Amino acid sequence: MSPTSAPVKIAVLGCGTVGTQVVRLLLEQASDLAARVGAPVELSGIYVRDTTTPRDAAVPVDALTSDAQALVDSSDVVVEVMGGIEPARTLILRALERGSAVVTANKALLAQGGAELYEAADAAGADLYYEAAVAGAIPIVRPVRESLAGDRVTRILGVVNGTTNYVLDEMTTKGLDYDAVVAEAQRLGYAEADPTADVGGHDAAAKAAILASLAFHQRVGIDDVYCEGITAVTADDIAAATETGRVIKLLAVAEQTDAGVSVRVHPTLVPRDHPLAGVRGAFNAVFVEAEAAGELMFYGQGAGGVPTASAVLGDIVSVARHKAGGGKGPRESNYARLEVLPMSAAMTRYAVRMSVPDRPGVLAAVATIFASHGVGIESVRQMPGKGHAGLILSTHRARESALSATVEDLRSTDAVNEVWSVLRIEGEL
Amino acid sequence: MSPTSAPVKIAVLGCGTVGTQVVRLLLEQASDLAARVGAPVELSGIYVRDTTTPRDAAVPVDALTSDAQALVDSSDVVVEVMGGIEPARTLILRALERGSAVVTANKALLAQGGAELYEAADAAGADLYYEAAVAGAIPIVRPVRESLAGDRVTRILGVVNGTTNYVLDEMTTKGLDYDAVVAEAQRLGYAEADPTADVGGHDAAAKAAILASLAFHQRVGIDDVYCEGITAVTADDIAAATETGRVIKLLAVAEQTDAGVSVRVHPTLVPRDHPLAGVRGAFNAVFVEAEAAGELMFYGQGAGGVPTASAVLGDIVSVARHKAGGGKGPRESNYARLEVLPMSAAMTRYAVRMSVPDRPGVLAAVATIFASHGVGIESVRQMPGKGHAGLILSTHRARESALSATVEDLRSTDAVNEVWSVLRIEGEL
Ligand SMILES: NC(=O)c1ccc[n+]([C@@H]2O[C@H](COP(=O)([O-])OP(=O)(O)OC[C@H]3O[C@@H](n4cnc5c(N)ncnc54)[C@H](OP(=O)(O)O)[C@@H]3O)[C@@H](O)[C@H]2O)c1
Ligand SMILES: NC(=O)c1ccc[n+]([C@@H]2O[C@H](COP(=O)([O-])OP(=O)(O)OC[C@H]3O[C@@H](n4cnc5c(N)ncnc54)[C@H](OP(=O)(O)O)[C@@H]3O)[C@@H](O)[C@H]2O)c1
Numbered sequence: 001m002s003p004t005s006a007p008v009k010i011a012v013l014g015c016g017t018v019g020t021q022v023v024r025l026l027l028e029q030a031s032d033l034a035a036r037v038g039a040p041v042e043l044s045g046i047y048v049r050d051t052t053t054p055r056d057a058a059v060p061v062d063a064l065t066s067d068a069q070a071l072v073d074s075s076d077v078v079v080e081v082m083g084g085i086e087p088a089r090t091l092i093l094r095a096l097e098r099g100s101a102v103v104t105a106n107k108a109l110l111a112q113g114g115a116e117l118y119e120a121a122d123a124a125g126a127d128l129y130y131e132a133a134v135a136g137a138i139p140i141v142r143p144v145r146e147s148l149a150g151d152r153v154t155r156i157l158g159v160v161n162g163t164t165n166y167v168l169d170e171m172t173t174k175g176l177d178y179d180a181v182v183a184e185a186q187r188l189g190y191a192e193a194d195p196t197a198d199v200g201g202h203d204a205a206a207k208a209a210i211l212a213s214l215a216f217h218q219r220v221g222i223d224d225v226y227c228e229g230i231t232a233v234t235a236d237d238i239a240a241a242t243e244t245g246r247v248i249k250l251l252a253v254a255e256q257t258d259a260g261v262s263v264r265v266h267p268t269l270v271p272r273d274h275p276l277a278g279v280r281g282a283f284n285a286v287f288v289e290a291e292a293a294g295e296l297m298f299y300g301q302g303a304g305g306v307p308t309a310s311a312v313l314g315d316i317v318s319v320a321r322h323k324a325g326g327g328k329g330p331r332e333s334n335y336a337r338l339e340v341l342p343m344s345a346a347m348t349r350y351a352v353r354m355s356v357p358d359r360p361g362v363l364a365a366v367a368t369i370f371a372s373h374g375v376g377i378e379s380v381r382q383m384p385g386k387g388h389a390g391l392i393l394s395t396h397r398a399r400e401s402a403l404s405a406t407v408e409d410l411r412s413t414d415a416v417n418e419v420w421s422v423l424r425i426e427g428e429l
Numbered sequence: 430m431s432p433t434s435a436p437v438k439i440a441v442l443g444c445g446t447v448g449t450q451v452v453r454l455l456l457e458q459a460s461d462l463a464a465r466v467g468a469p470v471e472l473s474g475i476y477v478r479d480t481t482t483p484r485d486a487a488v489p490v491d492a493l494t495s496d497a498q499a500l501v502d503s504s505d506v507v508v509e510v511m512g513g514i515e516p517a518r519t520l521i522l523r524a525l526e527r528g529s530a531v532v533t534a535n536k537a538l539l540a541q542g543g544a545e546l547y548e549a550a551d552a553a554g555a556d557l558y559y560e561a562a563v564a565g566a567i568p569i570v571r572p573v574r575e576s577l578a579g580d581r582v583t584r585i586l587g588v589v590n591g592t593t594n595y596v597l598d599e600m601t602t603k604g605l606d607y608d609a610v611v612a613e614a615q616r617l618g619y620a621e622a623d624p625t626a627d628v629g630g631h632d633a634a635a636k637a638a639i640l641a642s643l644a645f646h647q648r649v650g651i652d653d654v655y656c657e658g659i660t661a662v663t664a665d666d667i668a669a670a671t672e673t674g675r676v677i678k679l680l681a682v683a684e685q686t687d688a689g690v691s692v693r694v695h696p697t698l699v700p701r702d703h704p705l706a707g708v709r710g711a712f713n714a715v716f717v718e719a720e721a722a723g724e725l726m727f728y729g730q731g732a733g734g735v736p737t738a739s740a741v742l743g744d745i746v747s748v749a750r751h752k753a754g755g756g757k758g759p760r761e762s763n764y765a766r767l768e769v770l771p772m773s774a775a776m777t778r779y780a781v782r783m784s785v786p787d788r789p790g791v792l793a794a795v796a797t798i799f800a801s802h803g804v805g806i807e808s809v810r811q812m813p814g815k816g817h818a819g820l821i822l823s824t825h826r827a828r829e830s831a832l833s834a835t836v837e838d839l840r841s842t843d844a845v846n847e848v849w850s851v852l853r854i855e856g857e858l
Binding site for chain 2 (some may be wrong): 021029032033035036038095131137138139142143144147148149150151152217275278290292293294295296298299300301306307309310311312313314316317318321324325326327328330331333335341387
């Protein structure tokens with residue numbers, strides 16, 4: 001570092017779980033950061049709603065301000081860790097228009113209004129970095145955006161929501177039902193008081209949209225993502241998964257085929273020996289398949305103030321380095337013109353679990369219905385009950401629309417008492 | 430991409446396993462690469478020893494040349510995939526001095542002569558990228574160099590050599606001895622005719638040096654790395670590991686403590702439920718512990734022409750983007766002034782396996798020897814034999830020098846028949 005380098009001024013917007021740790025690390029590691037950036041890194045201020053709220057001891061009270069615009073206008077780098085759409089969006093746009101670099105952890109905003117932000121960054125030649133927006137501390141945005149830039153990503157499967165992974169894990173290991181586990185998770189602070197964004201799959205869907213956009217060089221927004229949460233998963237589903245050598249994970253799936261791009265979030269059966277099956281509790285993992293690289297997996301802590309701050313700081317070093325020494329990170333790459341497929345056109349495998357009358361000919365009748373929609377049966381497993389039998393049929397790859405039509409027919413034939421559940425399968429050959 | 434952008438000229442030095450795939454992908458994906466770089470990417474030539482050797486159909490024969498200097502002097506980006514020290518070193522220096530960007534997969538050269546290359550790159554303000562030099566297709570250099578630039582890496586544990594991982598895996602699953610497995614691996618092409626660099630740990634040591642340099646912001650060369658291969662690992666060691674709930678992996682270990690930095694490669698006991706324990710066959714994985722991010726793991730294919738080419742291409746896109754649009758990647762970060770510790774100062778845990786006479790008082794005598802050197806015993810496991818007993822003592826963390834002195838004493842007491850093996854333990858609390 002040349003001793004005369006002007007300091008890079010960093011504004012932090014938001015000082016909650018993540019912001020507090022970003023501020024702490026920025027101050028504590030100032031000399032290391034300066035050496036890595038090539039110039040001193042200076043906290044120019046922290047924007048919060050209420051400057052009088054008591055804060056963590058690591059937060060310098062005199063840096064707090066409620067004048068966001070003045071702070072943004074006097075900083076080289078703006079770190080947005082407030083969350084929500086507004087005023088985050090307006091402040092980020094204001095920063096980018098000034099040519100300031102922006103680092104954000106805001107997956108909701110990126111997945112909903114990313115296009116506008118990417119365009120503003122591009123127009124101003126400004127950096128927009130967002131490693132922390134997907135899978136917390138895990139470096140995944142930079143690897144997909146840069147390391148795999150010479151490859152063709154064909155599929156991403158991600159365990160990207162710690163709350164749902166914890167809930168499914170507890171249901172699996174303790175045999176408990178969904179409601180009991182969620183209540184306990186709330187009590188322990190592993191689930192929010194209003195857990196909808198997590199258990200409904202919306203948080204994972206935002207991350208899926210961001211990953212798909214990066215991987216496929218194409219804009220994919222949250223509205224392009226089919227989203228099904230874990231609220232309907234039962235203890236019986238889990239037991240049946242265990243029976244068939246699988247575990248249930250809420251997966252973010254993004255895949256590219258000749259037909260187009262499919263991006264979706266749903267509870268998914270994963271074979272027990274798949275690398276994603278072993279991802280426990282609040283950990284996240286992203287499994288990537290690329291034409292040349294083959295299978296890759298990235299694993300680590302997906303949330304939490306300190307781990308997430310690590311990802312934010314990594315981005316700060318990159319953009320501050322550009323401010324101090326010139327250069328710029330990659331622009332949004334959105335040249336691809338692939339069709340984003342509706343869920344009905346997605347191709348995957350399924351496990352259909354149902355109750356059938358305990359009499360001869362039933363399996364033939366069921367098999368005929370699958371065949372009539374061109375859905376191949378890969379395996380059948382019977383689980384005897386009283387006066388009825390439980391059946392788990394695993395299919396070959398089939399179109400979602402064909403599977404839906406099959407299930408509709410199963411529901412109206414007297415060869416089936418009840419269709420208990422339909423779960424998609426990923427990660428099996 | 431503006432249609433008037435001048436093409437970025439790429440020279441490829443070497444056209445073997447990796448080079449052939451780099452050339453193929455460069456040509457096949459030219460239009461995708463141009464979109465990602467922001468300018469056309471043009472193969473300016475391929476340097477080989479013998480231009481008349483028959484090549485893969487993907488290699489354009491008229492691009493082959495045996496005039497490396499002319500090729501280097503007429504290119505914007507030089508991709509070195511020849512291997513070896515010379516002429517790779519001289520050609521890379523020549524390219525950097527001209528201000529050309531360099532992408533290399535050459536771990537041996539980086540670990541031995543990296544300092545000179547980094548300085549040349551810095552002096553010329555040129556990019557020097559080397560993702561493919563560590564763990565093939567796995568993005569690990571960029572994550573450590575950039576994503577974790579705002580964090581403090583405390584430890585790296587890597588399964589970074591596929592050949593040795595395959596050999597240890599086969600010994601474990603088939604109960605075979607080292608020599609039998611290596612012979613079979615050579616027959617199948619999984620091990621080189623001369624496997625010394627792999628089984629002796631030197632390949633892993635080069636990667637350990639590169640990773641440690643990046644992680645600790647400090648130059649660590651191959652001579653700083655303690656290196657012990659797998660040639661002495663026996664079927665009995667593997668059986669004993671299984672007995673105690675562990676697997677044996679050849680690990681590259683780089684850790685930073687208050688005392689300094691320790692970098693080493695050796696066969697290591699890893700608990701069966703550690704994420705690294707499940708890394709099978711030719712796969713590689715790098716486990717990273719950082720103060721804020723916590724535990725991270727990166728997993729994928731560590732070698733092979735096509736996977737390795739993916740990493741090379743990712744680097745080509747980064748440096749070509751800088752050539753086309755301005756900017757530069759991070760400089761070498763080597764500001765830290767930590768002591769690189771000798772192996773005798775390393776702290777870790779150990780499993781000492783020995784044969785003792787089958788009589789009372791033996792355990793007390795053995796325990797006294799450990800205690801006299803301040804080495805705490807964590808657990809003892811007895812395995813009965815005929816006229817003697819097998820003992821496995823697992824220790825608490827201790828200094829390597831204290832453990833060596835302990836073993837020396839064990840070897841000279843009549844309370845011990847023979848010390849069969851000493852293996853270090855990582856990944857246990
Ligand atoms: N928490 C995680 O583990 C995690 C992980 C990855 C990504 N993220 C993302 O990081 C961002 C921040 O998350 P968080 O958990 O740190 O949130 P948080 O704890 O709720 O903190 C939000 C902070 O932003 C401030 N803020 C919010 N709305 C504001 C407004 N309208 N005007 C002014 N200040 C406002 C709040 O100010 P007051 O303090 O005055 O209320 C508070 O300091 C979100 O985008 C989230 O998705 C979080
Ligand atoms: N193979 C892998 O899986 C892998 C993985 C990661 C990193 N790497 C690294 O990638 C590099 C290349 O490995 P590789 O497996 O592709 O090697 P390789 O198959 O032996 O190919 C080496 C190529 O370089 C050329 N070459 C070698 N020495 C030369 C010299 N003195 N003058 C001119 N040309 C020379 C050879 O020319 P001719 O064809 O005329 O003989 C050949 O085309 C090495 O640094 C290696 O460590 C390899």
